[in-house]
Amino acid sequence: MTMSIRLCKQKISFQVTKIAAIYTTCLLLALIAVFMFSLISGSYQLSLVDSFFSLIQQQQWITDSQATLIIWEFRLPRSLVAIFSGALFALSGTLLQSLTRNPLADPSLVGISQGAALAVVTLTILFPDYIDDWREISAFIGAIAVAGIIQLLRGKGNSLKFILLGVGVAAFISALISTLLTYGKLQSAMSALSWLAGSTNTSNWHDVNALGSACIVLMLLAISQARTMIVISLGDEVAVGLGVNLRKTMLLQLATSVAAAAIATAIVGPLGFIGLLAPHLARKITHNGPANHLLLSTLVGAILVLSADIIGRTLFAPTQLAAGLVTSLVGAPLFAYLLIKKQF
Amino acid sequence: MKRQQWLGATGISLMCLLLIVALVIHLSIGTKVISISDILHSFYTYNEDNFDHLIIQELRLPRAMIAICVGACLAVAGALMQGVTRNPLSDPSLLGMMTGGALAVVYWSTFVTNASLIWLPVVAAVGALISASIVWNIAARTHGGITPLSLILSGAAFTAFSGALLAIHHLLDEQTFEEMRTWLVGSLLASNIETLYWCIPWIVVGLIGAIVLAPSVTALSMGEEIATGLGINIRRRKWQLLMCIVILTSAAIALAGPLGFIGLVIPHVVRFIVGADYRWIIPYSILLGAVYLLSIDSLARWLIQPQEIATGLITILMGAPLFIWLVKVKVR
Numbered sequence A: 001m002t003m004s005i006r007l008c009k010q011k012i013s014f015q016v017t018k019i020a021a022i023y024t025t026c027l028l029l030a031l032i033a034v035f036m037f038s039l040i041s042g043s044y045q046l047s048l049v050d051s052f053f054s055l056i057q058q059q060q061w062i063t064d065s066q067a068t069l070i071i072w073e074f075r076l077p078r079s080l081v082a083i084f085s086g087a088l089f090a091l092s093g094t095l096l097q098s099l100t101r102n103p104l105a106d107p108s109l110v111g112i113s114q115g116a117a118l119a120v121v122t123l124t125i126l127f128p129d130y131i132d133d134w135r136e137i138s139a140f141i142g143a144i145a146v147a148g149i150i151q152l153l154r155g156k157g158n159s160l161k162f163i164l165l166g167v168g169v170a171a172f173i174s175a176l177i178s179t180l181l182t183y184g185k186l187q188s189a190m191s192a193l194s195w196l197a198g199s200t201n202t203s204n205w206h207d208v209n210a211l212g213s214a215c216i217v218l219m220l221l222a223i224s225q226a227r228t229m230i231v232i233s234l235g236d237e238v239a240v241g242l243g244v245n246l247r248k249t250m251l252l253q254l255a256t257s258v259a260a261a262a263i264a265t266a267i268v269g270p271l272g273f274i275g276l277l278a279p280h281l282a283r284k285i286t287h288n289g290p291a292n293h294l295l296l297s298t299l300v301g302a303i304l305v306l307s308a309d310i311i312g313r314t315l316f317a318p319t320q321l322a323a324g325l326v327t328s329l330v331g332a333p334l335f336a337y338l339l340i341k342k343q344f
Numbered sequence B: 001m002k003r004q005q006w007l008g009a010t011g012i013s014l015m016c017l018l019l020i021v022a023l024v025i026h027l028s029i030g031t032k033v034i035s036i037s038d039i040l041h042s043f044y045t046y047n048e049d050n051f052d053h054l055i056i057q058e059l060r061l062p063r064a065m066i067a068i069c070v071g072a073c074l075a076v077a078g079a080l081m082q083g084v085t086r087n088p089l090s091d092p093s094l095l096g097m098m099t100g101g102a103l104a105v106v107y108w109s110t111f112v113t114n115a116s117l118i119w120l121p122v123v124a125a126v127g128a129l130i131s132a133s134i135v136w137n138i139a140a141r142t143h144g145g146i147t148p149l150s151l152i153l154s155g156a157a158f159t160a161f162s163g164a165l166l167a168i169h170h171l172l173d174e175q176t177f178e179e180m181r182t183w184l185v186g187s188l189l190a191s192n193i194e195t196l197y198w199c200i201p202w203i204v205v206g207l208i209g210a211i212v213l214a215p216s217v218t219a220l221s222m223g224e225e226i227a228t229g230l231g232i233n234i235r236r237r238k239w240q241l242l243m244c245i246v247i248l249t250s251a252a253i254a255l256a257g258p259l260g261f262i263g264l265v266i267p268h269v270v271r272f273i274v275g276a277d278y279r280w281i282i283p284y285s286i287l288l289g290a291v292y293l294l295s296i297d298s299l300a301r302w303l304i305q306p307q308e309i310a311t312g313l314i315t316i317l318m319g320a321p322l323f324i325w326l327v328k329v330k331v332r
Helices: A018-040 A048-055 A067-100 A112-126 A128-154 A159-183 A186-196 A205-224 A226-232 A236-241 A246-268 A274-285 A290-314 A323-341 B002-028 B036-044 B051-085 B097-111 B117-141 B148-172 B174-184 B193-220 B224-229 B234-256 B262-274 B278-303 B311-330
Strands: A002-007 A012-017
Touching: A012 A018, A018 A048, A018 A067, A018 A290, A048 A067, A067 A205, A067 A226, A067 A246, A067 A274, A067 A290, A112 A128, A112 A159, A112 A186, A112 A246, A128 A159, A128 A246, A159 A186, A159 B148, A159 B311, A205 A226, A205 A246, A205 A290, A226 A236, A226 A246, A226 A290, A236 A246, A274 A290, A274 A323, A290 A323, A323 B117, A323 B148, B002 B036, B002 B051, B002 B262, B002 B278, B036 B051, B051 B193, B051 B234, B051 B262, B051 B278, B097 B117, B097 B148, B097 B234, B117 B148, B117 B193, B117 B234, B193 B224, B193 B234, B193 B278, B224 B234, B262 B278, B262 B311, B278 B311
Parallel strands: none
Antiparallel strands: A002 A012
């Protein structure tokens, strides 16, 4: 049983199969469950009832007077930031993998995250006064510059070259970042360092708004590209033969992917391996058309980052581990597993 | 043949000359510039009351010695690795050996109280060996077998993993972070001469092993079939060479922390000069590696006086572009 959705004179169209719809609903429910768990867990214990009622702002049912403050000021923005950034990283990874036709592409592996990181760290260290206003824009410029450099260096090479070049560029940029951290003022270096570990500690509603709107816009943009993605996966020649404007489409998808990674990186810092794992896990759940795959991947990404955040703040409480450390610890072995299992 | 040997010998003596020049420059520059005659005097007529002599003998000479040893070790380890794996992109740091060794050293110095320096190279060696075998195993199990791509990707995954472990360790234990911070980016600043004494035997064993095994590396670099045809026991030779690589790498880690990309850069430059014969590549790598790290260290001390940049950062900044270029040219 399938359902077709056609919009804008069939420019945007995709099919939703029954099985995909069921899985999407399941993942959505799982995300909500993890989200509720994220609200109640932490150094201050809240009951599920209290957090639920403070979430829907029904003051008369709440037994704990602190609940509303804690939920609305700390845990809700933090959880939402985790969800949206996970979705954005997953979106970026999915597009990048489809674009390079390489299942190992990931924004942090090919230097895009590092480009954003370099820009933000430079700004934090050299011009600390401007950091709050210019963070997102500088991250975006840094990421796009690195993506452009890799694309230029690669020339006509294959996707293997893209990844190897990315590893080299990432090493180079990491050294630059370390240099800046070592020789900047101690205070700005420390703030840059906590951001670099990939943490959701300092999230506020401004971050939530930025990430949320970016998430919606980029998601729509990506889904509008879904139909060409499936054609491109058949090979460049086939795609051109079927009437795809390859240059334009590739550029648009790359820009979407870079934008997603850049905005997420600007706010939570470089989270490793999410962009790599989410698409693979989504594909493990069910194999389906690109639009469904995008949707499932973003949901998986959101669940992954939110869970990493919960693990990070409860495992060694009261010491908080940054979510980025947890994703690297879990992601690297899974990446190795994928290396062994998949053909590339 | 005669002519070739003569040329090679001339090259070696030229390299030695270069090494001496680099050493003198390394000794003379710094916050206080010391003239060449003073340097010579500090060797021949050492005077304890002369401040310049003290600086040379107590501070700069040990550092220069460490730079020479580490440069030589890493260059040779890289050359052996590239020969054995027939992979132009091999380097101890790319295969996760550096971070693995560093991780072992950090854990060891935290959990073993009043740790003695004697065991530092051994601990680093164990860490490097374990991480190398993990990376190697992951790469070998991929579909294409061991290729530059699979090795580098599994190395990258391992590096990310151990990097996260290190970061967690720092978070939970701030004191070791303070002590280890400079060491972990690869710096010759924190090194002291005592570690060098404990590492010298290892370095000598590793370098002699490399020179002795050099002819079979040449054979191995032509392919396993050819090497077997030339009467080489491949399994045993590879095992011996791996031990050499691990010993050299871990001595370098114990002395200077993880210094990236030296093992990648030097063998390529050397091969450009002398061709593919490892009997020449190994000695040239020893000398050129020493010269390279001495010059890099001089640069690190000179660039932003009176502070200094960590040497490991400069080696990466110099090495990564070469890596990118190699990928561009060698990978099809």
